[in-house]
Amino acid sequence: xxxxxxxxxxxxxxxxxxxxxxxxxxxxxxxxxxxxxxxxxxxxxxxxxxxxxxxxxxxxxxxxxxxxxxxxxxxxxxxxxxxxxxxxxxxxxxxxxxxxxxxxxxxxxxxxxxxxxxxxxxxxxxxxxxxxxxxxxxxxxxxxxxxxxxxxxxxxxxxxxxxxxxxxxxxxxxxxxxxxxxxxxxxxxxxxxxxxxxxxxxxxxxxxxxxxxxxxxxxxxxxxxxxxxxxxxxxxxxxxxxxxxxxxxxxxxxxxxxxxxxxxxxxxxxxxxxxxxxxxxxxxxxxxxxxxxxxxxx
Amino acid sequence: xxxxxxxxxxxxxxxxxxxxxxxxxxxxxxxxxxxxxxxxxxxxxxxxxxxxxxxxxxxxxxxxxxxxxxxxxxxxxxxxxxxxxxxxxxxxxxxxxxxxxxxxxxxxxxxxxxxxxxxxxxxxxxxxxxxxxxxxxxxxxxxxxxxxxxxxxxxxxxxxxxxxxxxxxxxxxxxxxxxxxxxxxxxxxxxxxxxxxxxxxxxxxxxxxxxxxxxxxxxxxxxxxxxxxxxxxxxxxxxxxxxxxxxxxxxxxxxxxxxxxxxxxxxxxxxxxxxxxxxxxxxxxxxxxxxxxxxxxx
Numbered sequence: 001x002x003x004x005x006x007x008x009x010x011x012x013x014x015x016x017x018x019x020x021x022x023x024x025x026x027x028x029x030x031x032x033x034x035x036x037x038x039x040x041x042x043x044x045x046x047x048x049x050x051x052x053x054x055x056x057x058x059x060x061x062x063x064x065x066x067x068x069x070x071x072x073x074x075x076x077x078x079x080x081x082x083x084x085x086x087x088x089x090x091x092x093x094x095x096x097x098x099x100x101x102x103x104x105x106x107x108x109x110x111x112x113x114x115x116x117x118x119x120x121x122x123x124x125x126x127x128x129x130x131x132x133x134x135x136x137x138x139x140x141x142x143x144x145x146x147x148x149x150x151x152x153x154x155x156x157x158x159x160x161x162x163x164x165x166x167x168x169x170x171x172x173x174x175x176x177x178x179x180x181x182x183x184x185x186x187x188x189x190x191x192x193x194x195x196x197x198x199x200x201x202x203x204x205x206x207x208x209x210x211x212x213x214x215x216x217x218x219x220x221x222x223x224x225x226x227x228x229x230x231x232x233x234x235x236x237x238x239x240x241x242x243x244x245x246x247x248x249x250x251x252x253x254x255x256x257x258x259x260x261x262x263x264x265x266x267x268x269x270x271x272x273x274x275x276x277x278x279x280x281x282x283x284x285x286x287x288x289x290x291x292x293x294x295x296x297x298x
Numbered sequence: 299x300x301x302x303x304x305x306x307x308x309x310x311x312x313x314x315x316x317x318x319x320x321x322x323x324x325x326x327x328x329x330x331x332x333x334x335x336x337x338x339x340x341x342x343x344x345x346x347x348x349x350x351x352x353x354x355x356x357x358x359x360x361x362x363x364x365x366x367x368x369x370x371x372x373x374x375x376x377x378x379x380x381x382x383x384x385x386x387x388x389x390x391x392x393x394x395x396x397x398x399x400x401x402x403x404x405x406x407x408x409x410x411x412x413x414x415x416x417x418x419x420x421x422x423x424x425x426x427x428x429x430x431x432x433x434x435x436x437x438x439x440x441x442x443x444x445x446x447x448x449x450x451x452x453x454x455x456x457x458x459x460x461x462x463x464x465x466x467x468x469x470x471x472x473x474x475x476x477x478x479x480x481x482x483x484x485x486x487x488x489x490x491x492x493x494x495x496x497x498x499x500x501x502x503x504x505x506x507x508x509x510x511x512x513x514x515x516x517x518x519x520x521x522x523x524x525x526x527x528x529x530x531x532x533x534x535x536x537x538x539x540x541x542x543x544x545x546x547x548x549x550x551x552x553x554x555x556x557x558x559x560x561x562x563x564x565x566x567x568x569x570x571x572x573x574x575x576x577x578x579x580x581x582x583x584x585x586x587x588x589x590x591x592x593x594x595x596x
Binding site: 005007035037053054097098189241242245259260261262263264266267268269270273274276277279280281282283284285286290291292293294295296 | 303333351395396539540558559560564566568577579580581582583588591592
């Protein structure tokens with residue numbers, strides 16, 4: 001088959017010191033067969049998000065190299081920031097992109113978790129699809145108490161780490177590792193400035209209030225002053241972009257409002273675009289293997 | 299910028315002897331930084347189409363290696379086949395795919411043409427976007443008289459080759475080299491078996507009878523028995539798939555017929571899919587750089 005592709009998006013607890021961020025990113029860049037795609041730092045959160053991708057074996061190497069570098073350079077005892085966090089490497093999600101199953105991504109998370117404990121002596125929790133129990137699926141639950149509360153949290157047998165002894169690393173705390181589906185951040189701007197209309201549409205289309213599964217949505221004002229339905233599509237393979245667009249369009253029409261435009265924020269997997277073409281062009285027997293650039297990647 | 303990508307689709311005059319076809323394809327496969335994408339042979343045409351792609355410098359190397367191998371192995375004096383042809387390497391088009399201008403593709407054609415004459419002593423005609431005169435734009439005009447008529451054709455000063463002396467190579471004839479836009483072979487099946495409806499729609503949407511520019515179309519019966527509008531989209535960047543689909547849908551509606559499904563035959567460039575998403579989702583500020591897989595190729 002060929003063309004296996006997995007994405008990894010570690011969040012590290014450093015968003016201010018450029019030399020540290022560069023050094024951590026460099027650990028990824030120096031790993032063979034892996035492409036560093038993006039580094040986004042937030043000074044007020046004092047946190048950076050590193051995005052890279054490649055074949056599974058190479059991505060594991062890069063992820064571990066990044067963890068080792070971050071544990072080496074970041075002292076959580078000196079860390080202050082607006083975003084909740086447990087450790088120097090706060091969270092490492094693996095995201096299957098192409099020809100990789102969720103089970104394989106979970107296995108990658110487990111392999112990395114074991115290695116982080118064995119070689120770095122940082123205890124590990126598994127979350128999302130890699131979670132060992134329902135209580136550990138959601139990141140906010142695992143992060144509760146944060147780095148400063150780790151000693152107390154780990155003293156509770158219910159919060160013993162999934163890998164390693166229940167002892168917070170003296171400078172790096174603990175790390176959360178897991179696997180999740182890729183998500184698409186997708187916003188639709190309306191031909192109205194009435195944010196209340198966007199809020200009503202958001203309520204109608206999102207999972208939490210009876211709409212489409214795997215869709216999170218809220219109504220906000222866009223930078224341009226238009227009302228915006230701002231969404232996360234958590235499973236674009238089962239609830240594709242086109243279905244969400246059509247649902248928002250239908251709800252907007254009930255309010256007598258049209259869609260002005262839409263935006264995808266960040267990277268979009270090719271399969272999501274293939275789905276859009278399949279939907280609107282009623283394309284038969286078409287898949288990513290027919291996209292010239294995808295063939296080149298195999 | 300990075301990510302330069304050009305496709306090359308040589309047609310060679312051998313579609314029967316598997317060892318010769320494999321050897322010619324192998325000349326491409328052995329070239330660094332080039333991906334062999336497809337080899338299609340037609341025994342009755344006695345002709346093979348080789349498709350490969352990569353960065354411009356590597357594609358030139360692969361194209362020349364293929365030409366040298368084909369000139370070495372194919373004797374046109376023994377060649378019989380249903381498809382018109384001028385030489386062992388009949389035609390070599392360069393197709394700009396990403397971050398490559400048509401001017402650059404034309405320059406590649408000129409470079410290859412010079413090298414074919416200098417090293418292989420095969421005279422070269424330039425066609426399509428690389429044509430030196432309007433009389434040499436279309437392949438059928440250049441091919442008229444075929445291999446067997448080359449001596450007579452070249453004796454006419456109007457048909458002197460663009461590169462080299464007006465003497466047909468004793469076993470390899472002449473070669474046509476050029477540059478063209480990528481084309482998309484795209485068929486739309488209708489919810490009717492009435493081929494006459496497909497013919498009327500084809501006439502309404504194609505350039506030659508007053509429809510959309512850069513669209514060739516005909517009405518045929520599909521394998522499944524549905525009437526089909528079978529098309530070549532010659533410039534999907536200016537006349538995108540979505541516009542063609544919408545035009546066919548509107549024409550079909552005039553006949554009270556709906557679209558059943560559509561099919562893309564062969565490889566589709568990523569930019570064509572990006573256009574589809576832009577069109578139907580009204581996507582703003584979205585380009586190929588936001589597709590995860592395209593970023594990986596840079």
